Amino acid sequence: MNGKPTVREMRLVVTATDYAEAVHFYRDILGLPELADYSSPDGQVVLLDAGRATLEIVDPAQAELIDRVEVGRRVAGHIRVAFEVADSTATARLLAENGATVLADVTLTPWQTSNARLEGPAGLQLTLFSDASTAPPD
Numbered sequence: 714m715n716g717k718p719t720v721r722e723m724r725l726v727v728t729a730t731d732y733a734e735a736v737h738f739y740r741d742i743l744g745l746p747e748l749a750d751y752s753s754p755d756g757q758v759v760l761l762d763a764g765r766a767t768l769e770i771v772d773p774a775q776a777e778l779i780d781r782v783e784v785g786r787r788v789a790g791h792i793r794v795a796f797e798v799a800d801s802t803a804t805a806r807l808l809a810e811n812g813a814t815v816l817a818d819v820t821l822t823p824w825q826t827s828n829a830r831l832e833g834p835a836g837l838q839l840t841l842f843s844d845a846s847t848a849p850p851d
Contacts (some may be wrong), residue, residue: 725794729835734759734812737836742811743796743804747808763796783830783840784817795840804841805829813839822844 721724729735737760739745745761750756771779780787798804802819809815813831816838822828831838 719721720792723768724760724793725763725766727835727837730810731834735834738808738812743833769795778842781821783820783828788816788830789838793840795842798841798843801827801829801841803825805831808833808841 719731727735740747740761745763746763747759748762749760750758751760759828776789777787780789796804805815808831813833816830816832819827819829819841822842822845825845827845829841831839831841
């Protein structure tokens with residue numbers, strides 16, 4: 714080791730008042746595979762696989778720009794989760810049919826992605842994005 718720590722995994726930990734609703738939504742509807750269940754008599758926890766994780770750090774000006782592009786106004790708090798999906802339109806529709814609140818329908822971004830913004834269980838803001846050049850027509 715060169716003196717710097719080596720990060721091997723990043724976990725976004727979300728505390729959900731309605732645990733069952735959140736697990737159902739993210740695991741069963743969005744399709745994040747369950748990796749482990751560490752629940753005990755002391756509490757419930759499930760680990761879901763979200764594919765490759767990255768930590769995207771933006772300054773307030775960029776956060777404002779992203780919200781303006783996706784929603785038309787500043788709406789996100791300091792944490793927002795973005796999921797790359799094959800079809801952001803179909804996925805947004807599916808999540809909305811299963812309890813997510815649509816904050817903004819799919820829009821073409823300057824980054825050539827088709828993005829939708831929703832709020833899922835536990836108050837988590839979600840961006841669904843897909844490559845606009847490969848997205849199926851509506």
